[in-house]
């Protein structure tokens with residue numbers, strides 16, 4: 001299913017806090033304003049810009065990435081995708097692919113050679129999406145201890 005309206009990608013800033021909180025709420029059912037405020041503030045110094053996808057001036061999706069080590073001024077070779085989300089009504093139209101492609105090219109520009117992402121194995125949408133984008137299971141092992 002294609003999208004008829006033009007999609008604009010731009011840098012995500014703290015001014016997008018309301019939009020991000022609403023999108024997250026619509027996807028996961030929780031209002032996490034404090035959490036997103038911290039995340040968006042941190043995003044501005046994360047080594048790669050985070051991105052918003054807009055249709056008709058409204059944010060309908062976003063991606064947050066980071067390149068580790070950037071805080072010391074040294075771009076390292078590992079990048080992270082921290083979060084990606086597209087509102088339900090605009091899913092399956094190629095928006096996440098656009099966001100990912102743009103982040104991918106920015107990762108390349110800062111010297112990132114490997115991109116990591118954590119996905120819950122029950123998150124079918126995200127698993128399918130990252131599989132489609134060419135991701136394979138990595139060598140890192142996720143350890144967990146409940147306290």
Ligand SMILES: CC(C)(COP(=O)(O)OP(=O)(O)OC[C@H]1O[C@@H](n2cnc3c(N)ncnc32)[C@H](O)[C@@H]1OP(=O)(O)O)[C@@H](O)C(=O)NCCC(=O)NCCS
Nearest residue numbers: 024084085086091092093094095096097125126128129132
């Ligand atoms: C995963 C997610 C980002 C995909 O966004 P999207 O805009 O629908 O993805 P795209 O349309 O760009 O899809 C790209 C490819 O991935 C595949 N894909 C995406 N979602 C899929 C799904 N649910 N099932 C199967 N394949 C899927 C598509 O087949 C597509 O490949 P194609 O173009 O060859 O058909 C979206 O479903 C989402 O936001 N899910 C919730 C994520 C979440 O909880 N985030 C945390 C809160 S913000």
